[in-house]
Amino acid sequence: MFEKSKEKGSVWVTLKRSSLKSKLQKRKLSSAGESIEYRCLIRATDAKKTISTSVGAKDHLRFQASYATILKAHMTALKKRERKDRKKSTEAEKKEGTSTTTKPKKL
Structure with a gap:
């Protein structure tokens, strides 16, 4: 399902607690x-x-581990971006003589 909707579309996944019994059976079990x-x-x-x-x-923990690996593999839009090093950008500003922390002088 993830493969088919990779280029266009969405996949909705819901998790819900269930006892697979009717309300009447739940009441009987809880009263007993x-x-x-x-x-x-x-x-x-x-x-x-x-x-x-x-x-x-x-089997819940084993399922969660398998589910997590599937999500990590197919959610390519959520991968981290490559960012420039901040040290390199601040060193370049110092060489040019500009600084972002200096305040303008009042006249």
Whole structure:
């Protein structure tokens, strides 16, 4: 999905906590004192196609690591820019005799 929308388009990814049980079943479990096992529901869409999956609590960390590597690989617009060295620019200004920190004199 990321490959298809690389040149033009967007991909929306949502993560949501889910128990995959109805409200009635949740109430019965909570009144009985049993704990509810929550899962993470992940959905991705590019406005044409939608995919979804459910990840358990035990596999959540492994999924997050894989998801992070995918995001880093496909978000090329968020890469750091190469900047000029500040030391070089201040040295060049000193040689020219101009300084950005000097104040103009009042008459």
